[in-house]
Amino acid sequence: MNTATKLGGFTLGLLAVFGAAAEIGNAIGPIGPTGDDAPHDGGAHTSASATADSATAEELPGGLMISQDGYTLDLDDAELPAGPATPVAFRVLGPDGQALTDYDTSHDEDLHLIAVRRDLTGFQHVHPELGPDETWTTPLELTPGAWRLFADFDPAGAGEALTLGADVPVAGQYTPQPLPEPSRTAEVDGYTVTLDGELVPGSESELTLSVSRNGEPVTDLQPYLAAYGHLVALRDGDLAYLHVHPAGEPGDGTTEPGPDVTFYATAPSAGDYRLFLDFQHDGVVRTAEFTARAGELPAGTAATAPTDQADGHADDGHGHG
Numbered sequence: 095m096n097t098a099t100k101l102g103g104f105t106l107g108l109l110a111v112f113g114a115a116a117e118i119g120n121a122i123g124p125i126g127p128t129g130d131d132a133p134h135d136g137g138a139h140t141s142a143s144a145t146a147d148s149a150t151a152e153e154l155p156g157g158l159m160i161s162q163d164g165y166t167l168d169l170d171d172a173e174l175p176a177g178p179a180t181p182v183a184f185r186v187l188g189p190d191g192q193a194l195t196d197y198d199t200s201h202d203e204d205l206h207l208i209a210v211r212r213d214l215t216g217f218q219h220v221h222p223e224l225g226p227d228e229t230w231t232t233p234l235e236l237t238p239g240a241w242r243l244f245a246d247f248d249p250a251g252a253g254e255a256l257t258l259g260a261d262v263p264v265a266g267q268y269t270p271q272p273l274p275e276p277s278r279t280a281e282v283d284g285y286t287v288t289l290d291g292e293l294v295p296g297s298e299s300e301l302t303l304s305v306s307r308n309g310e311p312v313t314d315l316q317p318y319l320a321a322y323g324h325l326v327a328l329r330d331g332d333l334a335y336l337h338v339h340p341a342g343e344p345g346d347g348t349t350e351p352g353p354d355v356t357f358y359a360t361a362p363s364a365g366d367y368r369l370f371l372d373f374q375h376d377g378v379v380r381t382a383e384f385t386a387r388a389g390e391l392p393a394g395t396a397a398t399a400p401t402d403q404a405d406g407h408a409d410d411g412h413g414h415g
């Protein structure tokens with residue numbers, strides 16, 4: 095493209111602007127008070143967390159650590175074989191070093207296990223069984239590649255859920271998949287799910303997902319995990335696990351069984367995220383996947399992508415209440 099050469103001189107200026115924006119982002123991001131001369135990458139972990147660890151822990155997205163607040167995700171195996179139903183076993187170790195067996199139920203389950211390959215494919219959300227040997231077990235469908243496992247649970251009495259994450263390699267040849275472009279529509283098994291709302295860096299925002307089938311809004315979604323849907327959002331690049339909660343519970347009068355399911359989600363930074371919506375209809379749980387972008391990416395190209403509103407298009411089937 096010859097515009098590129100024309101804009102050559104301009105690029106340096108842009109780089110300076112983006113640099114400044116990155117600085118601001120970093121300053122706003124974690125905590126604020128300590129941020130004078132600590133280098134972003136190196137010293138930040140140790141110095142910032144030492145001065146204000148409780149505050150830091152709350153600001154950090156979940157799922158980035160294998161051990162947090164005294165709890166550790168302890169996988170039985172350092173690597174796993176590929177297969178359609180590979181047995182996976184793990185324990186959650188408590189502050190006393192013993193396997194944790196007492197949990198407060200959260201979203202209808204004591205522990206939620208999320209498995210995803212690091213390229214954000216292969217998403218699975220399962221509920222392992224806690225055996226008498228204090229070990230959680232479940233089969234997972236694993237393909238070759240680098241996998242990330244998240245255990246999302248609420249230790250009894252702790253009053254707060256925790257998400258620990260651990261890497262596990264699956265041997266074999268594979269080709270990492272690129273992240274799909276941001277999209278507001280996902281198809282799964284004949285269902286169409288549309289996404290309304292924006293992820294906003296650094297603050298909570300409302301996301302509404304709308305389920306239809308054959309152009310008809312679905313109004314008889316079934317409760318799943320104490321809501322009419324369950325949403326997991328992971329940040330592209332490091333798989334930070336976002337805090338997401340549904341608006342209302344089935345039966346409390348604030349939420350309907352479709353077609354709209356509303357969530358509140360907080361994106362910790364600008365960037366791309368992969369959203370995984372689990373919903374249940376006709377007795378089957380399905381997952382609709384979206385890429386969503388929070389804020390502006392310093393990519394120049396994406397912001398002006400020619401995917402305007404398709405207004406000229408006949409917009410039948412939309413927005414029936």
Ligand SMILES: [Cu+2]
Nearest residue numbers: 203206207220
């Ligand atoms: Cu779950």
